[in-house]
Amino acid sequence: MTFADTPLQMLLRRLELIVDLPEEDRQAVLALPHRTRTVEASTYLTREGDVPTVCGVLGTGFAYRQKLTGDGVRQIVALHIPGDALDMQHLFLDMADHSVQMLTRGEVAFIPRKDLQELINARPLVRQAVLSSILVEGSIFREWVLNVGRRDARTRLAHLLCEFASRMEAQGLSDGEGFELPITQEQLADAVGLTPVHVNRTLKSLEADGLITRNKRNIVFPSWERMRDVGDFNPRYLHLDRQLSAQVG
Amino acid sequence: MTFADTPLQMLLRRLELIVDLPEEDRQAVLALPHRTRTVEASTYLTREGDVPTVCGVLGTGFAYRQKLTGDGVRQIVALHIPGDALDMQHLFLDMADHSVQMLTRGEVAFIPRKDLQELINARPLVRQAVLSSILVEGSIFREWVLNVGRRDARTRLAHLLCEFASRMEAQGLSDGEGFELPITQEQLADAVGLTPVHVNRTLKSLEADGLITRNKRNIVFPSWERMRDVGDFNPRYLHLDRQLSAQVG
DNA sequence: CACTTGCCTTAACTTGTGTTATGTTGACTC
DNA sequence: GAGTCAACATAACACAAGTTAAGGCAAGTG
Secondary structure, three states: OOEEEEEEEEHHHHHHOOOOOOHHHHHHHHHOOOEEEEOOOOOOEEEEEEEOOOEEEEEEEOOOEEEEOOOOEEEEEEEEOOOOEEOOOHHHOOOOEEEEEEOOEEEEEEEEEEHHHHHHOOHHHHHHHHHHHHHHHHHHHHHHHHHHHHHHHHHHHHHHHHHHHHHHHHHHOOOEEEEOOOOOOHHHHHHOOOOOHHHHHHHOOOOOOOOOOOEEEEEEEEHHHHHHHHHHOOOHHHHHOOOOOOOOO | OOOOOOHHHHHHHHHHHOOOOOOHHHHHOOOOOOEEEEOOOEEEEEOOOOOEEEEEEEEEEOOEEEOOOOOOEEEEEEEEOOOEOOHHHOOOOOOOOEEEOEEEEEEEEEEHHHHHHHHHHHHHHHHHHHHHHHHHHHHHHHHHHHHHHHHHHHHHHHHHHHHHHHHHHOOOOOOOOOOOEEOOOHHHHHOOOOOOHHHHHHHHHHHHOOOOOOEEOEEOOOHHHHHHHHOOOOOHHOOOOOOOOOOOO
């Protein structure tokens, strides 16, 4: 685990989880114009209604996407970990339909959208990798609809924790069973469509049943298998296996 | 409204809602190899776990995407109307993470996935249109997470009806205020994450308040404005305005 | 025409989650 | 080291939505 990687290196690593890239493509990704900045927790990277001009890439720290109902009730619709691109979802759209906000302080590389568009236009394999990762995000949104629509509080929370752990591990950011979930219970509630009070009850119940151990915001699964069962978690929708049959040409 | 259009013509119309295409690109879309078939209601077009090889395009009729929890509870994660492509979401993925099923009988053109991939590789503007439509679908998924996670039954149902009406109108399939929603209350329940009984209660309450008029499965909004308010509906997330700033090059 | 079937409707009762409110803890500040 | 603040914790109560069950109705079918 090399936490010293630059955001673009993190992005490249992510893309190479999807497709093998020739050296020339790898260099082209790393050569993308960008400026890297450290941003504080709760900084907005994109606001609903904005015209997207840059695409942020998370090097360190965490972020989330959120939407609001007409009377200001929040729903978090995605959580992002280092290596995630934060504005691919707006890559070809004229106006942001949701906001992106930092969950923690972190390092973000901002790539002009135009350069990213040009890169994927010029390089079919990079394009395939980027498009695949966009589609995987779509798959995660669908799973969230299912999670919020059809699972009870306990299952829903466990599912979210499993997803987070899986993704961290796939990106090489988890050393096994434990991980830090740097999120308040209120934010957690907004991610699973519950109230903070009920999230608290439910976390305590998971803990009482020995399914998780908490120490501040550090969470450990004593048994992955049991968590997987309780959370009705099947990682298929994360498409973590390398994409093969989709090869271009 | 020309209902006699072929599925590919419907698809082309959809793409041209997003970007203007030169004649050459239009011909290329229409020349995509395909076979068109009439399929019965509840036919599966894709099953979770399938390896995607074709991409269906709806010419007539309606379809939906669904996922199941581990104990078989269903959540419908998308509704599709004529002109929608039904497997763009799997265009670069190796395995289907959800199922696609016909809601009604309808005409579907099946395009080999490979040919579609080649088309968008070869033609930047077609690519931009297809990618935009994939991103718009992603935006709709996010709105569904918000809808199911944070809105009460009444608002949630009204929102779904507004979305459906808007999309039908954008595709030129609605003659104004009324439309047919060819869906059972049970399916509606699975789309909004409620029980059929509660959907029934809620529809009746909307009807009692004069917000909708029902006649079999035909629904009329006496006042769009009031429905929009009750459903907390802002069509921004549908990105119905033509995409301009995203022009390639 | 009786029979089935799928869908809609309604009612009585239950429950998971929301609401409101108060208290506790630990970190930070002046 | 008293004061402030954000986050977590807990309890009592309320209610929106779930559950179960039964009846109605229209469209098919033999």
